[in-house]
Amino acid sequence: MRQASTILSIDTPGRGFTDITRAMAEWLAGVGIEEGLVTLLCRHTSASLLIQENAAREVRVDLANWLDRLAPEGGHYVHDDEGPDDMPAHLKTVLTGVNLQIPVIDGQMALGTWQGIYLAEHRKRPHRREIAVHVMGD
Amino acid sequence: MRQASTILSIDTPGRGFTDITRAMAEWLAGVGIEEGLVTLLCRHTSASLLIQENAAREVRVDLANWLDRLAPEGGHYVHDDEGPDDMPAHLKTVLTGVNLQIPVIDGQMALGTWQGIYLAEHRKRPHRREIAVHVMGD
């Protein structure tokens, strides 16, 4: 049984979803674990991680709009000194979460056919985001 | 230290919550881990996993209604070619999440007294759902 960990840096183009499934699979192939557990932690409070549909792009359009409705700008927030998109970004991060765990079976992440791993950027402007990644197994 | 993993298949009766606590406990007893960590990943984008109250059935009725209010059908979604309940199902999956982790202490999952593990089906019709399960410990 052994483990490996790294910090993955991802540049986001601003509000939206960046597919990191391939980056994760490549890192995992380099480590060479056949059975185990992968963990991701997004190290930010206005960006998050989620697993969602990787086929229809429209799903992510609807998801972004829905998050905007649930956590709108102009919501009379007390915390408003970092711009109108900052507090909504914190709320969207809480709703979607900063953690993911994926079992590794037969050398592959045990994702479903239609599942992709996404980094969700909730600020309007581009950011460089860090994800702590850990795997344990053999 | 050792590990085990499997794919659990669960038939859902359509929209609602299926208690999988016993199925998980039985699988874990078969593996025979005394201390460790259990991970679950729902391999779908319109069904999810959550831990909630296992006593009052009304809690799950209210939860289903609340999810319907937060992610309603007829919400002018761009993605609507898989039926009116499809995009709401994706949104409910994002809100509730597809991952759970449960420490194993003294041979038992360290759940609270009132906690049960539920597979949440967000589509109206019955589906067969797969959950990737992994345990590591000794």
Added chain:
Amino acid sequence: MRQASTILSIDTPGRGFTDITRAMAEWLAGVGIEEGLVTLLCRHTSASLLIQENAAREVRVDLANWLDRLAPEGGHYVHDDEGPDDMPAHLKTVLTGVNLQIPVIDGQMALGTWQGIYLAEHRKRPHRREIAVHVMGD
């Protein structure tokens, strides 16, 4: 490779967020793991765990108000026999989640600079809450 687990007891002052980052770091230092994975499970259905901004207190004020809007009291719930704040507390727990996982790198939890670990109490009155904590690594 080794592991350790414990049940952490936290007294909450009622509705709000209690920073447990230091308690977690102290427990971890006592265990002495350099690289590994920490898992937390809140053993309740009306309190939860989240990682959020540890600097501006106003973020947590806005977060509490936002949760109140998404899961309001007086929402015509079927389950109302444990008080008006009970069903909203279950819903807020589902939205925020009861699990966290944090990679340990170089002997420290790999949290971002502005991230703190919070126990979120969703009931109005003070409660003693239990968190199952597990770490694995070496």
